[in-house]
Amino acid sequence: MIALAVVLFLAGGLWLINRSVSEPSYGGKTVTEWLESLQFSTYETNSAGITGRLRSPEAIAADPAVLALSAIGPRAVPVLVKCITEPAELPSTMSRMERWKHQLRWKWLQQPGPRGYWPEVQQTRKTAAGFALLAVGTNNHGGFSRFLEAYAAAQQFTSVAGGQLAGMPVGVSSLSVVRAANAGLPERRFEIIAEVMAALEHTNAIYRQSALEAARVFPKELLKRKELLLKLTLDEGEYVKAAALGNLMQIAQNPALRELMSLSEIRKAAEAVLEAPNTSERNQDTARNVIRIADKQVGK
Numbered sequence: 001m002i003a004l005a006v007v008l009f010l011a012g013g014l015w016l017i018n019r020s021v022s023e024p025s026y027g028g029k030t031v032t033e034w035l036e037s038l039q040f041s042t043y044e045t046n047s048a049g050i051t052g053r054l055r056s057p058e059a060i061a062a063d064p065a066v067l068a069l070s071a072i073g074p075r076a077v078p079v080l081v082k083c084i085t086e087p088a089e090l091p092s093t094m095s096r097m098e099r100w101k102h103q104l105r106w107k108w109l110q111q112p113g114p115r116g117y118w119p120e121v122q123q124t125r126k127t128a129a130g131f132a133l134l135a136v137g138t139n140n141h142g143g144f145s146r147f148l149e150a151y152a153a154a155q156q157f158t159s160v161a162g163g164q165l166a167g168m169p170v171g172v173s174s175l176s177v178v179r180a181a182n183a184g185l186p187e188r189r190f191e192i193i194a195e196v197m198a199a200l201e202h203t204n205a206i207y208r209q210s211a212l213e214a215a216r217v218f219p220k221e222l223l224k225r226k227e228l229l230l231k232l233t234l235d236e237g238e239y240v241k242a243a244a245l246g247n248l249m250q251i252a253q254n255p256a257l258r259e260l261m262s263l264s265e266i267r268k269a270a271e272a273v274l275e276a277p278n279t280s281e282r283n284q285d286t287a288r289n290v291i292r293i294a295d296k297q298v299g300k
Contacts, residue, residue: 024075026068031079034072038065038128040180060184069132074140076132083129084150084172130177134192135185144195144214147177152206174210178217193221200228205237212243216250223251223260233269238280245273245286252293263294270294 023030029037041054060066069076133150136142151174181192196218199211212232215222222229232244251257252266270290273279279287 023079024072026072027064029068031069031072031076032083032125034065034068035080035083035125035128035132038063038069038124038131040124040127040131040184054180054183057183057186060180061186063184065128066132066135066184070135073136074142077136077141077146080129080133080136080142081146081150084126084147085153126172127176127180130172130174131180131184134177134181134188137188138191138195144178144192145199147174148199148202148207148210151210152204174214175216178214182217193218197221197225200225200232205235205240208232208235209237209240209243212240212247216247219247219251219254219257220260222247223257226261226265230269230272233273234276238283241273241279241283242286245270245283245290248290249286249293252290252297255297263297267291267294 023032025031026034039055040060055063130147130151133142133147134144138145151172154172178192178196182189185192196211196214199207200215202208202211229244229247232240233248235241235244248266248269251261252263267290270287273287274284
């Protein structure tokens with residue numbers, strides 16, 4: 001028994017050593033350790049609970065973790081990709097009963113649990129990994145395209161909350177990654193926009209879906225490709241169609257975008273979705289909601 005304990009102890013020590021050796025480091029911290037320290041938002045507790053606010057672009061860009069990951073450069077990319085593709089884990093501090101409840105919801109009932117279902121540390125780390133890929137840039141084998149490769153390879157939900165989250169990789173979203181990058185990486189903005197728009201025409205449906213979600217950060221750029229957006233509302237992929245409808249909804253609610261796409265155009269696109277064969281019930285409901293929003297905006 002003592003010998004077995006020694007073997008396990010040594011094995012665990014070797015695993016930690018191998019991890020630290022295999023991961024590039026900077027300033028005495030590994031890539032993973034820098035990811036865990038990267039902060040996009042500040043949090044405060046008030047009567048409404050805990051609320052978060054995105055830090056200023058200057059604060060994000062000057063974060064020591066961003067500077068460190070940028071300094072590590074291309075050597076960090078394999079670790080960043082692995083961080084995104086590996087399954088989200090429940091925190092080790094969670095009680096055995098809570099852990100069992102979450103696993104039951106996930107593996108058998110396929111239902112979401114409370115907010116802790118996506119552990120904050122995992123969600124933050126994965127978002128930070130995506131952000132770091134965009135910070136490294138395409139010239140260093142990173143960028144939004146490389147993020148999409150990892151995103152498409154990540155563990156996917158198959159059916160959660162009636163399909164509400166189906167198709168989404170566990171613990172990360174392209175919208176949150178690109179929104180943070182748009183705030184904290186102004187020098188990469190045009191590069192990111194170009195990659196997001198190019199991905200809208202990718203043959204992989206997950207790429208198209210996630211690019212549409214990311215494009216919500218750049219609605220004016222998306223509307224320069226209005227015909228493509230209209231095409232995507234009738235995409236054969238139901239999740240792609242849902243993401244395109246989400247963009248229509250956002251555009252309908254923003255008066256500043258009316259010159260680029262009128263309410264009548266939005267309404268006509270939503271009606272086309274309703275008339276399209278094999279449109280899911282969920283997307284039919286979304287299309288009707290888009291029409292209601294467009295009608296409500298008339299005269300405003």
